[in-house]
Amino acid sequence: MVFRPTDDATIRPDMPTTNLGTSSTLVADASPVRDFLLRFSVTGVGSCQVTSAKLRLFQVDSSDRGGDFHTTASNWSEAIVTWNNAPAAGPKTIASLGSVSTGKWFEVDLTSVVPGDSIVSLRVSSPSSDGAYYSSKEGANPPQLVLTLGPPASSNSHAPIFIDGNSGFTYANGVRSGSGTASDPYVISNWDIDLCQPGAGCGGSGIFVRNTDANFVIRNVRVRSSGSINTFSYYDADVYLYNVADGRVENSTLSDGRSGITVEGSKYVTLSGNNLSVQPIYMSSGGGGETQVAGPCMSIHSSTSIVVSRNTLSPCVNGMESFGTTGMVVSGNKFVQDGVYGLFLEGYGAASTVGALIEINQFGPGTDRGIEINDGANVTQTTISGNIFSGQGIDLHPPTIADCCPSNTMVYGLAQLSSNTITTDNLVNGKPIYYFEGCSGTSINGIPVGQLIVVNCMNFQASNLQIGGVIEGIVLSNVHGATIINDTLSNISRFGVLAFNSDHVTVTGNNITAGNGIQFYVSSNMLVYHNNFLGGGDFAGGAYQGMDYKGSYDSWDYGYPSGGNFWWNYNATDNCGGPQQEVCTGPDGIGDTPFGLDRYPLMKPYPVQT
Template sequence: MDSIKNSWIYGTPLGLALALGSPKRQTMVRTALLICLVAFSTSAPQNLATATVMVVSAQSSHPPILITSNADFTTANGVTGGTGTVTDPYVISGWNVTGLTGSKAHPGTYVHVEIDNTIAYFVIRNISVQGSVNGNGQAAILSGVSNGRVESSNITAYCQTPPGLFCYLGLTVQSSTNVTLSGDIINQLSAGGDTNLVLEGSTIGPFGNFAGSGDSLDVNGCQHCLISGNNIVASGNFKISGGSDVTIANNNISADTQGGSWATSLLVGGGTGIRVTGNTVMGGVGDNIDLDRVSNATVSHNKVKMTAASPYGTGTGIAILSSNNVQVSQNSVVNACCVNGIGVLVGVSFNISPTNIRIFENNVTQAHPGISLQSATNVTIYHNNLFGNTVQATDDKPGSNRWDNGYPSGGNFWSDYQGVDNCSGPRQNVCPNPDGIGDTAYTFSTGHDNYPLMKPRTSILATVMRGTDNRLYWNKLSSGTWTGWGSLSGATPSAPTICSSGSNMILVVRGLDNGIYLKIFSNDMWSSSWNSPGGATNDQPACAILDSTLYLVVRGLDSVTYANSMSLATSTWSGWANLGGQTPSAPVLVGTSSANRLDLVVRGLANGIYHKAFVNGAWTLTWDTPRGATPDIPSAVSDGRAIDVVVRGMDNGLWYNSYNFTSGSWSNWFSIGGATATAPSLAIDSSGSLHLLVTGLANGIWHISRTPAGVWGPIWDSPGGSTPDRPALVQFGADIAVLVRGTNNSVFSDILGESSWYGWTDLGETTNSPLAISSL
């Protein structure tokens, strides 16, 4: 595998060799950490989701600004500094712009600030501008620009009064690339045909006296765009039209009821690769989150409250219309307004039937109905909690959809289910042996759930460890409490591995005989016996789950990589396949359900880094490489569009690269800073932020994150404590959960919330190996 020679990854690392204590010594540790962080930075980074927009008030008056080429970045056009490079951008700052000039981008209209057709790097900072009634006056336009940033500015549309008549646009961004809007107040924003547009930490209207005057935010045809951490008042609509790879995350979104007879808090019309996650949404006059004619989309971890009915007395929390390949998961939907308020709707617009939809792990309360399928096919609904809905569910195509996930995964929790749980098995005929699933189906007027859950489903964090006696033990965090360690039987000489499908967790271990064994966790219990595909390994196996199939990759006793798969429905194995190539370390396997693909990353025998993909049901024939080298196991995760890879370089520095699914190519290696003597660990949270945890050179535990827009944080932070191993981490709801082995071999857990660490918890056991962690 190492026939292609790779140069070493090199760079100057930032030392993380801070002598911290064990996680039990929190007071001393955090005091030491505070002193160390002061040396790194005088301020902590701000979380965008809670950021307060800060606009500096000290400004001077300036006439209209019109820039139509790089040559127009002059002092006469408000430039106060910079040379237009990436490290020294032009700066336009501290102006209150008055007066109008004719727009070049929109002939026949007038504008206060306009920048067209530039590629120089620039920043507009701390300016104020308001549109004018005279001459169709817009406040600001960016057209055909690249590499621009607008921050801490107030850009306001001119609106006629009383509210509801008309507003000119505050800001237009069109046909532009690499534009960021950060920490601004913008009254009406329109964006069209842009690439790599970022809108973060801003307040978007109309609002106040301007409410009800048009769409507050209209983004059309955007490619690779991020809208994150904003306060958005959707007067009319917050509308996304077309485009691809658009993330809408961690925003507060509300519809202003002055916006007309029908105002949707968030309307996405068309497009592919849409992610709506971690938002708080309310006030839609009719719909709150509406995805219409989209494909390959996810709607997850949102809090939706229905507070305003349409003129027809109806409302919808989440609507998926005429779309395909959409996942709706882990949302909370509450109806507080409407006699006919639908919690989650899958239905039709433009005579296109929706298909291939998954709805799972949502809480739906007080709706009518809770979940409604209208002319929909191939929809799977499972692991939802339906509480107190006057009508729990409707389905006008019975038999075309599934209201459970089969056995033993189960169906949904229905608050009005009257059945009992005395038996188990696919036919519920193994008695007495309760399994957490009702013995009889839950039926409603047009459908049935064959395996109703007896208790509401809650998020579970599970860990498995190799004890000091080589035996396997497990523990789980449920409803905020660790339940205690239990034995799984069996033993292993290596660290265990867990992978999750969202409905099942599967534990895979290397046996004392080097055999490969697995157990399945479903409905709060582990399978009683071990399953084995045969074969042997001298290292930790790797696993991933795609579409009800478990995939395994192992390093064989000859150091060659081998793959196998098992149907979770039939427990049938495909048989081992030789993938070629050799590795001295455990392989890393990453599954991407939205792309239905696997990505395998390994370290070669000469420390090179290699990659192979499983797409369209088959492994690629050859290995590709980003070049570079590592003396340890790589770390890799998927964000749905690419795999992110971090390795420990040959200099112990930390290096980042990514492999894009669409282009099939690697980016370049990027030095993150820091240093480690162990393998790094990665996880992606619900908003799409990438989290990296490492063990410092003095065993301290250090964390840094990368935003969905691809920006690494300015400093490392630490939860305190120390570990001799690679930390274990995983997304847990909207948080990131971490488990480590302390320097005294005790097991500790911590959780990184929206902006801070919760603090270490001693789980009361010891281990000599890294831990395995997963969540459901």
């Protein structure tokens, strides 16, 4: 099989914003510095084995150094890539070329980074000031990626594998080949591992690797359970990687265990092309009761430079959870039928998600919340782009309020977002998600919006919007001055408007059909009036329509006689009038008794202004 690049381009730091994607040459040079990028889309391999992958480049100007080759992220296009926006080279040099001469083809062995159907993205540099010039895809002799395929390997049974340290990569532990280098990794492949073992019950991990820094790949492995799981540990997973570097898990089928893949305390790990599923597992909790103990299909904890790409997580109790990560890439995955959430960015500490790229994933159908950002989470320098949500979109989870010890306190604190990018090519139920951060004086009016999230902004206005079918309609975090007016927020499962740590926000003239209506946390000088709270949603039948946690100087009405809001479940009488409702000469359209925080609840829906 021979593939030509879909994209290639030279990039230059002395021309940092100039795109050179149409050039007929690709250049690797140290003076002036020039790197080049290549990307191939490999398809049609299927279940066959890639026995050889060779990159072929045609040299058009001799050099004493042909270049150093690195993998890189695939989120670039030759039409727009420049030095400033190009993805960084991976930390490992996967291959190098020495002296190259004009008019000849040169080959680079890429077998270690082409497992099968995949996107292959490379960045090439040179330490030599005698630059190497190659023909680009626009040139006379375009680059080629040449694959040699073998038949699908037979799968053989193997007991669960436990590897502790580099010395554990042995034939007895399922290693079929390799020496542990980047170009020749240890290969554990084509095994069928049953979590049920004679005399040991059913459970545990299928493959457990810890304390290693040798390069390895787990490929085309199946982990399953021939019986019901009856032994349990929170450290169980079909594949568990702990304190490892330079590992890959690819094209494997992982099911039936407590969790599919867990990566903890590790770096430079790639998880690609796997099929994962986790079903509920119930264990006796005493007294005749049972507890559901199954975890998510994938967990990434306290790890750096983890790539999660082209996996299918379905069905799962929950999709993927992550906390304490730096430089994580989650790209091209399918989160389908995944219970409460697809991707859960947990809290429990400072800087819980730093520098992540979450792109081109499918969330749903059958996945409740696509991305949940937990209370207490700190998400920074993260990009979310090109994702499709057919469920309830992005959940910026409100703080958990303790009901004891002491009461009325936040358990984990508020979620914190900073220096993030969420682009409008994220679609929820076919409409764009709008994310504003660090803005001032911004207004959106009457445009299609799937969800609206506003962070660290001043003097913001949202008017005449129609948002529906999501978990939260409008979310404000650290917003100072805003007006939410004349919006229709319908079929919202939880919060029509949710605000954290904000002030001087006016919410008026809106129709809200949501489980929890409007909720404020640690906010001040908030004004809520002339809204129609119409119930609905998933929580308590929509009974809890207004909440104000540790607010100060907030008002849920506009005084008398203007009044407050209409509440679908307010059932008091209207026989009196006046600021104290003590003049009982007839109705005035305002209930005779307050409703929660609203001193002057309206008896009928307020006509939304147009």
